[in-house]
Amino acid sequence: MDISYIINELGEDREKYFSALAPPIIQTSNFVFKTVAQMRAAFENEYDTYIYSRGNNPTVNILKTKLAALDAAEDCLVFNSGAAAIFASVLANVKAGDHIVSVQKPYAWAQKMFDVILPRFGVTTSYIDGRYIENFERAILPNTSLIYLESPNSWSFEIQDLAAIAALARAEGITTICDNSYCTPLYQQPLAMGIDITLQSATKYISGHSDTVAGVVSSNSHLIKKIFNSEYMNIGSGIQPFNAWLLLRGLRTLPARLQQITSSTYKIVAFLQQHPLVEKVIFPFDQSFPQYSLAKQQMKGACGLLSFIIKAERVHQIEKFCESLQHIFIAVSWGGHESLILPKCSTMSHDEFNAENPEHRMLRLYIGLESPEYLIEDLTMAFDKIN
């Protein structure tokens, strides 16, 4: 299906709402029935009917139709955060006594779930370096029911060979989940490579305006229905109509935003690479990236997030660099219109900081929609302040 069609038309039945171009926000908790027979029929199949907005809501369903199509999935569910999307899709696929194989350093709240919540219910997790397929082969146990992937991850961008891991998991009857937040469905299609469930934080590129938190899980109808009938309905973490509308609005410009961010990212990578205060730039679509050929093979694009190692002897220099930036904000998250910087040293005390450890001198930069020249000027000025 054409991306332009998905974004502009699919799922929108404008005659149902006064031919309004923009979809309505159906801000309702429940739906009424004319007859008891209709109500009974609805109860028999809540997955496909409007009864109560914790289950289905028309504004949310327009969004779901589009997001599932972007992932080339049979169906999807939209949650009120990416963390909720992770939680529900993992929980739906494990039971007491099961074992999970996860890439090392997955998104922090996925790791919290594996380390703190699931062990209370007898589910254990092994972390592996996902760059090597042998590590998956070695880590799989007779009770492994789930492989959890994140490709690329959002700090150091290590990637996994999704097709190879999917084939291995299929042969062993293991379900695979991939966090696709970095790429979005426009730059990577995990389901087409055989992955069972793909998810993303829609807070990032789908919203694109740093004004809402949301998450998407896409898969075949069987798995989506399973999650809907248990975790989705039970946890009650579905997205609300107004937030769904914000995502619909964000989606309209997704390809244009990614295009602009991609073009700026290359310019900023080139600028950083030649700067004397930069030791190393980490970006999956740069030839210096160790997994460059696999990245090129399975991803259609890369943009926005990159990391670099700054040359500094003291933590104060890194702090001064960040604080000198006038247009790039110090903040977590990414995917919005505004550029952001996140220094690794913010996750440790001054005593823990060790300048000899390059990871401590790492900064994650998100390139937003500002002009690249404007951003390069800001970075140049901040480097000059610590030189």
Ligand SMILES: *Cc1c(COP(=O)(O)O)cnc(C)c1O
């Ligand atoms: C932000 C993020 C999440 C969590 O999404 P929220 O919408 O913040 O709950 C999950 N995975 C990755 C890679 C992320 O960057």
